[in-house]
Amino acid sequence: MINQPYTTLSNGIQMPLLGLGVYDMYNKEAEQAVVDALEIGYRLIDTAALYQNEKEIGKAVKASGLPRNEIFVTTKVGNGDQGYDSTLKAFDVSLRKLDMDYVDLYLVHWPIKGKRKDTWKALEKLYADKTVRAIGVANYLIPFLDELSMYAATVPVLNQVELTPWLFQPELVGYCKQRNIQLQSYSPITRGKKLGDPRLLKLCEKYNKTPAQIVLRWNIEHNISTIPKSSRKERLQENFDSLSFELSEEDVAFMDGFNENFRICDDPMEML
Numbered sequence: 001m002i003n004q005p006y007t008t009l010s011n012g013i014q015m016p017l018l019g020l021g022v023y024d025m026y027n028k029e030a031e032q033a034v035v036d037a038l039e040i041g042y043r044l045i046d047t048a049a050l051y052q053n054e055k056e057i058g059k060a061v062k063a064s065g066l067p068r069n070e071i072f073v074t075t076k077v078g079n080g081d082q083g084y085d086s087t088l089k090a091f092d093v094s095l096r097k098l099d100m101d102y103v104d105l106y107l108v109h110w111p112i113k114g115k116r117k118d119t120w121k122a123l124e125k126l127y128a129d130k131t132v133r134a135i136g137v138a139n140y141l142i143p144f145l146d147e148l149s150m151y152a153a154t155v156p157v158l159n160q161v162e163l164t165p166w167l168f169q170p171e172l173v174g175y176c177k178q179r180n181i182q183l184q185s186y187s188p189i190t191r192g193k194k195l196g197d198p199r200l201l202k203l204c205e206k207y208n209k210t211p212a213q214i215v216l217r218w219n220i221e222h223n224i225s226t227i228p229k230s231s232r233k234e235r236l237q238e239n240f241d242s243l244s245f246e247l248s249e250e251d252v253a254f255m256d257g258f259n260e261n262f263r264i265c266d267d268p269m270e271m272l
């Protein structure tokens, strides 16, 4: 099995750099994907209340037979549940569905206007109560992180954002690095939309790797955690195998230059 890379978050806990995202998979399909992923070697699962599969994720973690403390589970508070009391309630619901005693990482899913401050305060309470091992945010571009720093007693350990070679954001990367906020990229393989980029295909030839593997490896070279989604076993393996080779510094820099502000999901700036 591949000796996979971990990162140490700012509160001292360890998290695998590569994980499985489970958006858009349900019921048996979600459960099986997580069972397969854990068998392959994945130890980080990224879900959310919004994905409606926390129950299946919990079942798969149990079915794996692995000790709970060997698996890093992230979930997120849904947009409609933001606010102080409602976030605390939503967390209880997530925990019950996951059928776990704690969550490794709890995230604010989107920076909802008028709600995000109270939501963060609720996450700080959950962290103080030790029902979450770490707290963080998602979709927080620099203005949101600046705002958060004005009132946060606890700094987010992680920021999960859309980030790919086609949406490279060096300022955000530098900002998070400076403040010891681990970046994690979502939709890392652009849901397949950019995998035919001729520049990427050239690198595939050079390294004898698939487009998804080159793009995932680009994240790892940048020390950016990443959470590709697949519910097909062969692709779970393919994506995991991005851990078994290296890209040269020149090729990483070359890929940084693919940027064209291409987004899959909504631009968080619309929520400022």
Ligand SMILES: NC(=O)c1ccc[n+]([C@@H]2O[C@H](COP(=O)([O-])OP(=O)(O)OC[C@H]3O[C@@H](n4cnc5c(N)ncnc54)[C@H](OP(=O)(O)O)[C@@H]3O)[C@@H](O)[C@H]2O)c1
Binding pocket: 020, 021, 022, 023, 024, 046, 047, 109, 138, 139, 160, 185, 186, 187, 188, 189, 190, 191, 192, 195, 212, 213, 227, 228, 229, 230, 231, 232, 235, 236, 238, 239, 265
């Ligand atoms: N915080 C947020 O707001 C936010 C937003 C979006 C996503 N996320 C998280 O990030 C995770 C990943 O993002 P995503 O699901 O949007 O997109 P993604 O991981 O970039 O792409 C997933 C799509 O690519 C296909 N795929 C997987 N591996 C492949 C491969 N090796 N070659 C070709 N195609 C492949 C999958 O199909 P198959 O399943 O058929 O293989 C699926 O259709 C989500 O699952 C979720 O956990 C978070």
